Amino acid sequence: MRATVMQRKNWLYLPLLAMTIFYLIPLFIMLNTGFKSFAEIDLKTMWQLPREFSTDNFAAAYRALAPHLWNSVKLVIPAALISSALGSLNGYVLAKWKFPGADIIFPVILFGMFIPYQSILIPLVSFMDQIGLYGSLGGLILTHVIYGIPITTLTFRNYYATIPGELIEAAKIDGATMLGVYRHILLPISIPAFVVVLIWQFTAAWNDFLFAVVLTNNANWPITVALNNMAGSQIIAWNVQMAGSFLAALPTLLVYVLLGRYFLRGLMSGALKG
């Protein structure tokens, strides 16, 4: 009985395998091209496997992109940490200490995560110029922190909403203050939510292009802007571009492979339902 059910379902693997190929093709072409030697590079043979294994392309791509990869690292770590910390505090207050108007404030903050940034770009550039942060990584970090607040607040608020109110009431009766409850009760159990939010902010800031391209100067370009520029130039060959693409994708891919479960949860909270 069970065997026949299994057999009947085996054909379902065909469409799944077809889709697997579809999703893997770009990854395949990045790595396949990346590991060929310069001598083997030819658009005519782009689908053939390398005859000999070489890391020339990756070395060349890294030489061209290294400063920008490091800019991305320097940008993403503070951006993710600060916006997560703010989101955690906001989420705590909005979920557990409803003050008058909290129900209005929340959707007002949420709207900020959907806006097309083209609608704030001109004021943002003027503002950064006036406070002397235009062109710098600092300005870009500040931008990511502020526009990250809506989603980090949403995720933490939904997470804290699942924590029973009795727990907090009991602590209050024992004389804990509002910050005491946060430090001793909520913070220790917030680690899963922090992982979700940190991953989400890390990925969003690492992959951002629009803010970076208008706010930073050449020396401070993060990896996305540098890679796009490399791809637009006639001088750097496509094989190096492929290797560069892989280098640019590697950090977020690694995070996805190692912490995929949390990544998925972050995605789902982006769909509003926690």
Place this chain on the structure above:
Amino acid sequence: MRLKSEKWLNILLVSPSIIAVLIFVYGFILWSVRVSLSQWKGLMPDYTWAGLQNYRDLFNDPRFHIDIRNTIIFTTLFVGGCLVIGIFLAILLDQGLRGETFFRNLFLFPMAISFIVTGVVWRWLMNPALGGRISGFNLLFDSLGLDFLINRWYTVPNWGMAAIALPAIWQMSGYTMALYLGGLRAIPESLREAARMDGANEWQIYTNIIFPLLRPITLSALIILGHISLKVFDLIVAVAGKQLPLDVPAIYMWQTTFDGNFYGRGAAIGILLLLSVAILVVPYIRYTTRTETEQ
């Protein structure tokens, strides 16, 4: 007494964030509106009142017409493609097959990558060169004997935008699948059992029970994918640079503002983009936060 001071502490804790969002989102939107109503072109700010002139100019601007047409083509194909592939994969993965987690994680990995990386790779996959310089997918089709599929991708006159939807679907269809899979998992097995007892076949179960129950998911997916598609920018820049046949409002805004210094016009495009996104998103936010308070 203590309660009162704690209330102030609450507000004190959240107010930096709230004030920042109020300024950087709402304040800046108002500032953009003001720029869009000005004559500002050139490097020096010029807030001389222009009324709705920038908006009128846009509606008479052939380039903006191309942008709207391109956005409609892209949105239809991208959203449609993601929904169809998403629900198809979700149903497949809901059949209790072995290796489900593996497939699910694999279909989702493009979400971790930037549109720029996706665009750079697909630019070579969708290489439009024909004849002796053929490569990418066209070369693959050629060697598989599928010559009829060979095409000029994003350089096809008038319809190049359709090709850009392909990498976008590649990137976001796995996410749509995850949304639907979550929805399918929330439907109790007892409902299907009851229908089977009543003699319904699998097809009827899907059309009469499961698809109607998935409607809220479809709505969420439509809104999330729809607002991404109105904002599409990096992907096109990475695939094709700034070419007029593949122009969209976000690229026009960027170019006219920061390359051309037409700040008034750029702000007007930004505000029109905001309005189109708000029409989708505001009812959605109201709906989700309201059902939440009712629960």
